[in-house]
Amino acid sequence: MTRSQTPPMIRMTGIRKAYRLHRKLFAPVEELVAVNDLSLEVAAGETVGLVGESGCGKSTAVSIMLGLLKPDRGEVEIAGRKIGALSVDERVRLIQPVFQNPNASLNPVKRIASLIGQPLHLHGGENVKAEVARMLDLVGLPARLADAYPGELSGGQRQRVAIARALILKPRVLICDEPTSALDVSVQAQIINLLLSLKSEFGLTMVFVSHNLAVVEHLADRVAVMYLGQKVEEAPTDALFDGAQHPYTKALLAATLLPDPETGMPEQLIGAAPADPFATYAGCRFAPRCREVQESCHTTEQTLRRLGASSVRCTIAGQKGRVGAAEPKPSGCS
Amino acid sequence: MTDMMLDIKNLQVSIPTDRGTLNAVRGVDLSISAGKTLCLVGESGCGKSLTATAIIGLLPRYAKVTTERFAMAGQDLTARTEARLAKMRGRDVAMIFQDPTSTLNPTLTIGRQLTEGVMRAERLSRKEADARAIEMLDRVGIANPAARLVQYPHGFSGGQRQRIMIASALMGRPKLLIADEPTTALDVTIQAQILALLDELQSDLGLSLLLITHDLGVVASIADEVAVMYAGRIAERAPVKDLFRAPQHPYTRGLLAAIPVPGQTPRGSELPAIPGRVPGLVGPLKGCAFRDRCSFAGEICGQDPVPGHAPAPGRFVECHKAAEVAA
Amino acid sequence: MSEIPVETARPGLWRKMRGNTGVLIGGTLLALIVLIAILAPVLAPHDPIAQDLTRRLLPPFWHDRSVPEHLLGTDHLGRDYLSRLIYGARVSLGVGLGVILVSGAIGITLGLLAGYFGGKVDMLISFAITTRLSLPIVLVALAAVALGGASLTTLITVLGLLLWDRFAVVTRAAAQSLRHQEFITGLRAIGASRARILFLEILPNMRATILVVVSLEVANVILLEAALSFLGLGVRPPTPSWGLMISEGRDNILFDPWLIALPGSALCLLVLAVNLFGDGLRDITGPARK
Numbered sequence: 001m002t003r004s005q006t007p008p009m010i011r012m013t014g015i016r017k018a019y020r021l022h023r024k025l026f027a028p029v030e031e032l033v034a035v036n037d038l039s040l041e042v043a044a045g046e047t048v049g050l051v052g053e054s055g056c057g058k059s060t061a062v063s064i065m066l067g068l069l070k071p072d073r074g075e076v077e078i079a080g081r082k083i084g085a086l087s088v089d090e091r092v093r094l095i096q097p098v099f100q101n102p103n104a105s106l107n108p109v110k111r112i113a114s115l116i117g118q119p120l121h122l123h124g125g126e127n128v129k130a131e132v133a134r135m136l137d138l139v140g141l142p143a144r145l146a147d148a149y150p151g152e153l154s155g156g157q158r159q160r161v162a163i164a165r166a167l168i169l170k171p172r173v174l175i176c177d178e179p180t181s182a183l184d185v186s187v188q189a190q191i192i193n194l195l196l197s198l199k200s201e202f203g204l205t206m207v208f209v210s211h212n213l214a215v216v217e218h219l220a221d222r223v224a225v226m227y228l229g230q231k232v233e234e235a236p237t238d239a240l241f242d243g244a245q246h247p248y249t250k251a252l253l254a255a256t257l258l259p260d261p262e263t264g265m266p267e268q269l270i271g272a273a274p275a276d277p278f279a280t281y282a283g284c285r286f287a288p289r290c291r292e293v294q295e296s297c298h299t300t301e302q303t304l305r306r307l308g309a310s311s312v313r314c315t316i317a318g319q320k321g322r323v324g325a326a327e328p329k330p331s332g333c334s
Numbered sequence: 335m336t337d338m339m340l341d342i343k344n345l346q347v348s349i350p351t352d353r354g355t356l357n358a359v360r361g362v363d364l365s366i367s368a369g370k371t372l373c374l375v376g377e378s379g380c381g382k383s384l385t386a387t388a389i390i391g392l393l394p395r396y397a398k399v400t401t402e403r404f405a406m407a408g409q410d411l412t413a414r415t416e417a418r419l420a421k422m423r424g425r426d427v428a429m430i431f432q433d434p435t436s437t438l439n440p441t442l443t444i445g446r447q448l449t450e451g452v453m454r455a456e457r458l459s460r461k462e463a464d465a466r467a468i469e470m471l472d473r474v475g476i477a478n479p480a481a482r483l484v485q486y487p488h489g490f491s492g493g494q495r496q497r498i499m500i501a502s503a504l505m506g507r508p509k510l511l512i513a514d515e516p517t518t519a520l521d522v523t524i525q526a527q528i529l530a531l532l533d534e535l536q537s538d539l540g541l542s543l544l545l546i547t548h549d550l551g552v553v554a555s556i557a558d559e560v561a562v563m564y565a566g567r568i569a570e571r572a573p574v575k576d577l578f579r580a581p582q583h584p585y586t587r588g589l590l591a592a593i594p595v596p597g598q599t600p601r602g603s604e605l606p607a608i609p610g611r612v613p614g615l616v617g618p619l620k621g622c623a624f625r626d627r628c629s630f631a632g633e634i635c636g637q638d639p640v641p642g643h644a645p646a647p648g649r650f651v652e653c654h655k656a657a658e659v660a661a
Numbered sequence: 662m663s664e665i666p667v668e669t670a671r672p673g674l675w676r677k678m679r680g681n682t683g684v685l686i687g688g689t690l691l692a693l694i695v696l697i698a699i700l701a702p703v704l705a706p707h708d709p710i711a712q713d714l715t716r717r718l719l720p721p722f723w724h725d726r727s728v729p730e731h732l733l734g735t736d737h738l739g740r741d742y743l744s745r746l747i748y749g750a751r752v753s754l755g756v757g758l759g760v761i762l763v764s765g766a767i768g769i770t771l772g773l774l775a776g777y778f779g780g781k782v783d784m785l786i787s788f789a790i791t792t793r794l795s796l797p798i799v800l801v802a803l804a805a806v807a808l809g810g811a812s813l814t815t816l817i818t819v820l821g822l823l824l825w826d827r828f829a830v831v832t833r834a835a836a837q838s839l840r841h842q843e844f845i846t847g848l849r850a851i852g853a854s855r856a857r858i859l860f861l862e863i864l865p866n867m868r869a870t871i872l873v874v875v876s877l878e879v880a881n882v883i884l885l886e887a888a889l890s891f892l893g894l895g896v897r898p899p900t901p902s903w904g905l906m907i908s909e910g911r912d913n914i915l916f917d918p919w920l921i922a923l924p925g926s927a928l929c930l931l932v933l934a935v936n937l938f939g940d941g942l943r944d945i946t947g948p949a950r951k
Contacts (some may be wrong), residue, residue, distance in 0.1 A: 053521035068849050090853040097850050105843035109865040119851040154611050155378075162847075169851075184377035184548060189592035189607035196602060211522060216603060218594035223557055241596050255526035257551025259593050261574045265555050266526035274491035 004283050009173055009205040010042040010065060010095075015074035017060050034060040036229045038074070038240040047199065047206040049220030049237070051213060051252065053194035055277055058209050058261070062177050067091050079172065091122055096166040100178035102158035106150040106165075112136075116164045123169060135164040139194060156187035160194065167198065174203045180215060192218065217241055225249045228275055228285045229233045233325065235310035245310045245317040247292045277314035284314065292316060339510050340366040340389065343403040347384050350396060354616045358384045360566035364544075366510070366559075371543040373553040373574075376563035379612050382546045383565070386512050389544070390429050391419035396406050425455060428503035432515040434495035438487040444471075444498055447481030452505045470501040471564035474531060493524035500531065510542045511535075517552060529556055534607060550593060554578060559648075562586050565623035566615055571650040582643075582651040584628045584659055622654060630655045663906035681945050687937025695933055698750040706732070707741035709748040710899040714739050721919050725813050733923060736906070737913060742920075746927055750904040753931060756817060756895075757879040763821025765875065768828025775829070776836025781794045786829065793826045798885065799892075804856040816895045820882055831874050835867045871940070876939025880932045887928055905927045 018031045022141040035057040042048045052058050063069035064076060067083040076083040078094050078216060086094070098121075099105040106115055114121075116135050119130040136143055139160040150158055161201065166174060176195065180188040192215065199206055210216050216223055217237055224234040225248065233246040244250045251269035271289040284290070287297040294316055302313045312318070347359035357382040366372045372564065376382045387404070388399050404411045407426040411419065431437045439447060449463035460468070464483060471479030474497040487495060496516060503511055513532065517525035533556055537541050547553060553560055557574040562583065570583035581587045588608040599605070610627040613619065621636035623627070628635070634654045643656045653659060697704060707730075719734040720727050721742070725736065733743040775786035798820075805819040839845065840863070848858050887904030889895035896902035898909070903924040910920025 053523065063846070066846075066850050068846065086637075089409065092850070092852040095850075097847060099843040099847060101843055105847055107844045107848075107862050107866070109868075110862075118853075122851060122853060144465060156611065158459040165847075165851075185589055186377065186592050187551065187610035188609075189594075190609075192594070193604050193607055196604065213522075214594050217596040218599055218603075218605070237601065250524055251570075255522045257525075257549065257555050258595060259550040259554050259590060260595075261554045261557075261578050265530050267528050268523075270523045270527075274493060278827075314386060324362055 007077065008041040008042065009044045009046070010040065011075075011077040011080055012038060012040045012061075012065065012146050013075050014039060015061070015064055015071045016137055017069065017071045017297040030202070030278055033229050034277075035071070036062070038226075038229075038231055040224060040231070040234075042173075042207060044205050045203055045244075046222065047208055047220045048066060049216035049223040050207060050209040050226065051211065051223055052226035053211055053252075053275070055228070055275060056226040058226060060229075061226070062075075062097065062175055062207075062209060065106070065175055066095060066097055092119065092123060093169050094169075094171055095173040095175065095176045096169065097177060098159070098162050098166050098179045101182050102155050102162055103150075103182070105162050106158055108150050110149070111146070112141075112150070112153070112161055112216065115150070115161060116168060116182065119165060119169045125169075125220070131168060132164075135168050137299040138167075139164045140197070153206050154187070155183050156190055157190050159183060159187075163194065163198070167202065170202065172203075173311055174199075175207045175209070177209045179208075181210065181212065188215070195219070213241075213252060225252065228277055230285060230313060232286065232313045234304075234309055235308075239309035242307070245307050246286075246314050247290045247317070251291070253317075271302065286314075335534050337368045338365055338405065338514075339368045339370075340409060340544065341403060341405040342365060342389065342401060344401060345385060345388060345404075346398075346400045347381070347388050347393065348398045350398075351616065355617050357492060357619070358566055358615055359388065360619070362563070362566070362568055364561060364568070365388075366542045366544055368509070368542055369536070369540045370555055371533075371545060372556045372559045373557035374546045374561050375545065375548065375550065375553050377548055377612065379615075380381055380563045381615075382563050383514055384515050386429070386544065386546050387435075390423060390427055390512055390535070392423075392429070404544060413627060424464070425506040427510045427512065428506060428508040429512040429514065430496075430499045430503050430516050433485075433519050434492065434499045435519075437499060438495055440487050443484050443486055444490075448483075448498075448505055455506060466505060467501070470504045473504065473535070474498070474501045475527075476501070492520055493527060496524075496528055497516060497531065500528075500535070504535070504539075507539075508541070510544065512544045512546070514546045515548070516545070518547070518549070525552075532556065548659040550589060562589070565619070567615055567623065567652065568650070569624065569652055572646075575647055576646065576649060582645055582649070582660055583624075583653055584630050584655075586625050587659075630659055669693050678949065681941040683937045683941030684945065685941075687934045687939075687941060690930065690934035691938055694750055694934060695754060697747055698754050701747045701751055705741075705744035705747045706730070707744045709740060709901045711738055712738045718913065718917055718920075720917065721923070732899065732919075734919065736909060736920060740899075742923060745906060746903070746923060749903040749906060749927065750931070752762040752896055752900065753883045753886060753928070754815070756810060756915055757814070757822070757882045759817040760820040760824060760882045761875055761878055763817065764823070764825040764878065765828050765871070767822070768825030769826065769832050769864070772829040772832030772834075773836050773863065776833040777840050777859055777863065779837070779840075783833075786833070790826050793823065796823065798823050798912040799889070799894075802889055802894055803892075811897050813896055813900070816889060817884065820885060823882055824882065827878060828871070831870055832867055835870055836863055839863050839866055873939055873943045876935055876942060880935040880939070883928070883935070885934055 017035045018033045020029050021032055022029055038061060050058055050061065060069065064071050065218060077085065083091065113132050117132045120128050120131055132146065136146060141157060141160050145153065150161070155187055180191050183191060186323050187313065197272065198204065208216060212292065221239050222234065223238050223240045224231050225246065226232065229247050233244065233249045240249065241253070244253055247269065254267040254269045257266055269291050271291065273288050275289065283298045284298050284302045287293050290297065301314055302315060304311050304313045307318045342364045345359055345455050349356045349358055362385055373387065374382045382445055387393050393399060401412060406422060445464060445467055448467040452458050452466065453463045460632065465485060469480045471482065476482060476494065476497055489499065508656040515526050520528060529552065532543065535541060545556060554574065559571065560574050560577045561571045562569045562585065564585050570586050571582065577586065578590065581590055591606040592608060594605060595607070613623055613626065621638055622640045625631040625635035632655065639652055640652050642650055642652045645656065645660060700887050716735050717737055717739045719731050721734045722732050730739050733746065735742055736745070771786050771789065775783040801823060806815060809815040845858060848862055886895055886902065889902030891904045891908040896905050898905060906924040907921050913920055
């Protein structure tokens with residue numbers, strides 16, 4: 001990857017965040033490592049997909065990226081500046097989120113116009129009313145909805161409101177946390193189209209968090225896959241979908257259901273054992289469920305390494321003669 | 335009609351609300367052959383869950399349900415009474431729901447929740463019931479089932495809970511299993527496992543399966559036949575391969591086109607979304623409910639009744655412009 | 662029934678209120694009593710504290726001994742009973758309102774803080790709630806009156822400082838369920854201050870719940886005021902309070918029972934009205950009845 005002089009829009013380095021929990025009365029406090037050693041760079045104008053299942057640390061990573069949660073370790077830089085050094089006003093004008101559940105992401109007792117205008121109102125904007133009208137139009141909502149309450153709108157309309165609210169301050173980065181997961185298929189396509197057109201109109205940098213690989217594939221330039229708090233694989237979208245390296249990524253891809261009856265039942269490349277975020281792992285965190293597991297996986301600490309176009313946290317990925325191993329691509333760098 | 339596990343004609347469900355009567359299901363015909371899987375697919379508010387709940391007779395009392403014909407597991411239940419339906423429930427028909435966490439009682443052991451129904455219905459002894467519970471847990475892939483009977487739901491993961499729900503549904507050895515979005519609350523890798531389990535159980539036990547979902551990927555992987563529901567009616571019905579290869583209803587076409595497919599849909603291209611939103615179902619609805627969002631719509635589409643066509647054996651489509659759409 | 666589409670999920674509170682008999686009856690009664698209290702100087706035929714020892718213990722109008730000027734008779738000091746009852750409504754409602762303002766402000770603030778921040782803040786406030794619940798109100802009031810003397814202000818202060826627990830418990834629970842909603846994260850992401858999030862965003866979501874608690878507590882306070890006044894710990898004579906009137910009528914209970922029956926009925930009616938109203942409100946604002 002060649003890097004120009006301008007810093008990436010988002011740079012996370014070595015992020016770790018753990019929660020201390022009392023799981024049982026009188027039991028000692030347990031530590032849940034939500035995110036461990038997470039590094040991610042997103043260039044200006046790029047869309048990066050962040051993929052993983054529940055409990056993989058996506059939401060924690062989003063909160064840290066937004067500057068709402070302080071990591072135990074590691075740095076977050078937005079547009080070349082440490083997020084802790086930004087004032088609230090600067091931060092808010094740089095980075096904004098859109099959340100999954102449009103029912104819960106809008107305060108039900110506020111009217112649409114005041115919801116959309118609120119960021120501007122809080123940050124000393126003028127002409128709030130005119131701006132709100134412009135945003136309503138931009139996200140394809142009729143002006144008459146300005147006086148409605150969120151409860152009177154459909155899920156898709158509410159998601160449009162959330163997007164308008166996130167964009168009214170003209171931020172440079174949009175963090176989309178599963179923005180289409182709660183929507184119906186036909187509405188999901190509308191929202192994806194809207195995000196695509198707004199992205200090119202505003203030159204937005206986007207992080208798109210989702211468990212839906214098909215949607216991520218459609219939107220993202222690059223994809224990072226997370227498992228139990230760690231990034232296990234990162235690759236340009238095509239490379240990831242054509243030749244996933246990490247066994248977990250392969251399992252995810254195999255489990256993704258396509259609207260095509262010829263593909264039949266999804267292949268299961270993952271053990272039935274559930275992921276346990278409380279367990280301590282000497283080696284690979286995915287080893288207990290991995291189909292390609294080897295003796296050494298349970299004991300060897302896994303680190304990210306380059307493999308073809310990807311960066312993979314798996315010591316056995318790319319080994320020749322492995323069952324189900326994808327053909328390693330000619331390695332560009334070491 | 336001996337091999338019909340479920341045969342329903344003109345099912346209507348209406349619910350009184352404070353803004354008028356909500357006609358949630360407006361004349362649905364459904365049939366499932368023995369040992370087959372029918373997927374009822376549609377978006378939220380289309381009435382698919384209400385249809386399922388009406389079939390198993392679990393709708394609240396204020397909902398008004400009427401049918402012209404209602405036969406299940408070889409019994410005519412058109413003049414259905416609460417008592418007769420209750421008898422069917424848990425024996426010939428069982429249902430599993432979307433969220434296994436809220437359908438299992440957290441204060442009772444797994445064993446108790448599995449056995450309670452059959453002990454009453456079939457007058458099994460505790461020992462017999464436990465033996466069957468162990469058999470069913472083993473069948474759904476719960477390791478070491480005998481030891482787990484005394485555990486409480488919180489000791490299980492989401493995927494395991496859904497397996498337990500399936501075991502619980504199987505306790506009465508039903509012939510028809512109704513599954514309402516059984517994998518929607520689960521992670522994709524777990525979803526694949528549960529679908530494979532349902533598929534396996536169905537062929538091993540000769541179950542008929544009515545699976546309700548909004549996910550066309552789920553439909554493609556498990557269905558024999560598909561019924562696409564829109565605004566309380568079946569818009570199209572077809573064998574699964576036919577439906578995905580050559581959808582005949584404009585709504586089905588729109589749905590299929592709106593899903594991005596990795597490797598096929600060009601990255602970042604505009605998806606052909608269906609414009610607009612689902613119509614409200616309070617009060618009467620005239621003509622085709624989809625016409626406001628349909629690119630084929632013309633004047634005739636506002637007329638009643640919307641004609642049904644059978645473009646091929648086993649297929650059905652309800653559309654004024656079926657000929658034009660097919661061309 | 663998640664499938665039923667929400668078309669307009671906000672059929673006005675007004676419309677629902679009109680459809681609920683409890684709210685209708687309770688509300689009308691309550692409005693009537695409030696109106697009487699406000700218009701007391703206009704409505705009362707006599708000065709409520711003017712004594713006329715020549716016309717002591719006159720019976721109400723249904724007795725043959727009754728006098729037309731004193732529709733509901735007079736008490737042992739010859740004060741017009743109807744006027745005292747009318748002015749008594751002022752005391753009951755005034756104390757109710759005053760106490761609720763104090764206790765509501767304390768309880769809602771503490772509950773919001775505990776529910777929103779959780780952790781140590783929650784532990785501390787929960788401990789305060791438990792401590793408060795272990796204090797017997799009448800005994801504490803007794804001690805306070807002994808220190809500060811019986812007066813309306815003391816009464817309102819003491820009750821206000823004691824009765825915030827229910828507000829705290831309810832708002833704490835509501836804040837706990839709201840704080841994990843995505844809109845709170847969204848508000849933090851647009852840089853909204855904590856005070857704004859707590860009082861301008863979360864609090865309005867609890868309007869209905871708080872309204873119900875207010876109605877329950879008002880009824881509670883009115884009864885407590887009467888009880889404390891009856892014990893001589895509340896309103897000081899000659900100010901007319903229904904509790905005090907019952908207390909003063911005690912000596913003549915055998916011969917002139919109306920002295921107790923009339924303020925007692927007034928008290929019953931007011932509490933009934935408030936409770937009917939509150940119960941009805943809870944019904945229509947709670948989860949939809951099926």
